[in-house]
Amino acid sequence: MFREAGNSFLHGKSPNNCTGGRVTVSAVPSATSLADQLAVSGPLARTVLHARHAVTRVLTGLDDRLLAVVGPCSIHDADAALAYALRLRGMAEELADDLLVVMRAYVEKPRSALGWPGLATDPGLDGTFRLGDGLALARKIMLDITTLGLPLACEWLNPALAEYFADLVTWGAIGARTVESQVHRQLASGLPMPVGMKNTTTGSVGPAIDAVRVAAAGHGYAGTGRDGTLTLLRTSGNPHCHVVLRGGIAGPNHTAPKVAEALSALRAAGLAERVVVDASHGNSGKDHERQRLVAGEIADQVAAGAWGIRGVLLESFLRPGRQDPDLGSPLVFGQSVTDPCLGWETTVEALWQLAEATRARRESLAANATGHLDVVGSAST
Numbered sequence: 001m002f003r004e005a006g007n008s009f010l011h012g013k014s015p016n017n018c019t020g021g022r023v024t025v026s027a028v029p030s031a032t033s034l035a036d037q038l039a040v041s042g043p044l045a046r047t048v049l050h051a052r053h054a055v056t057r058v059l060t061g062l063d064d065r066l067l068a069v070v071g072p073c074s075i076h077d078a079d080a081a082l083a084y085a086l087r088l089r090g091m092a093e094e095l096a097d098d099l100l101v102v103m104r105a106y107v108e109k110p111r112s113a114l115g116w117p118g119l120a121t122d123p124g125l126d127g128t129f130r131l132g133d134g135l136a137l138a139r140k141i142m143l144d145i146t147t148l149g150l151p152l153a154c155e156w157l158n159p160a161l162a163e164y165f166a167d168l169v170t171w172g173a174i175g176a177r178t179v180e181s182q183v184h185r186q187l188a189s190g191l192p193m194p195v196g197m198k199n200t201t202t203g204s205v206g207p208a209i210d211a212v213r214v215a216a217a218g219h220g221y222a223g224t225g226r227d228g229t230l231t232l233l234r235t236s237g238n239p240h241c242h243v244v245l246r247g248g249i250a251g252p253n254h255t256a257p258k259v260a261e262a263l264s265a266l267r268a269a270g271l272a273e274r275v276v277v278d279a280s281h282g283n284s285g286k287d288h289e290r291q292r293l294v295a296g297e298i299a300d301q302v303a304a305g306a307w308g309i310r311g312v313l314l315e316s317f318l319r320p321g322r323q324d325p326d327l328g329s330p331l332v333f334g335q336s337v338t339d340p341c342l343g344w345e346t347t348v349e350a351l352w353q354l355a356e357a358t359r360a361r362r363e364s365l366a367a368n369a370t371g372h373l374d375v376v377g378s379a380s381t
Ligand SMILES: O=C[C@H](O)[C@H](O)COP(=O)(O)O
Pocket: 073, 109, 110, 111, 112, 113, 114, 115, 281, 338, 339
């Protein structure tokens, strides 16, 4: 399956005849061949399907729990990811009446400028770009987490990689840096799971709303098929895309007035009034201590009955904060090499607070007898 490395045809026969950049190519196994090596069994496929239905029911309001997408900013170490998954599974079971917990298993990282692109592309964290190994390792980690019974989430960054993981993912995100990209919206329109569209890094929610509308429609576009060849992809449209409020340069947008503003913009666009709120990124200023406070502020809104908030996103790992992967010293086990994360103890506190808030919301909706009246079945009302 591996072909020899060579120069890209883009530059003709001689690498000397270019005046700009140059490309060298190294082939990697196709998605089909990796899926054969690291196969999803029938029962596991059913676990993923069941989890996708469960997330959809929460997003549409048929289930009054809160979706909690929780986990490391990025996965860089299989052992740490699995140690974290084991703990998170315990919490997911304990809080299952109130929270639907999905673990972040992010193996591709978008960057603001330069930086490590994630485990799938550079599993050695050292610029050796062993993509074939990275794809296999990423898929293996995803299989192991799913086997534990924990549904998982990722960001869909490079459309060419989607086929390598799509059968294992329960919730996906289109990130703040790519939400305006046509090809990412088209990709989301054919993905077999609910997809969160993040507001842009500037904090603009309009493009995320456009992304929800575009992804709800069917498309035809050029992409790579499972065997890696260029293919016409025809998509059906994905009715379960939704906006994720992640704050931005303009400031946080997890606050009640900003959530209300986003819900009213969704209403004006004829879309379901529902959001997932990210406690990290622009809402916390990438400060994990601040993230804990933001999670508490989101919980306060939920406890006060905020029915439009259908989910929350937390960046969390075993150890708080972050570390730099390129300092040459051994890495601290279970600590993020990208954004700073909540540590485990703080994560537990935040999840308990969100679960209690969901219980309070359930009670207040029952008391006011208005709960579930705005149940919607798709992206558009
Ligand atoms: O969630 C992760 C990061 O915010 C994202 O990958 C960008 O990271 P950077 O700003 O460190 O490049």
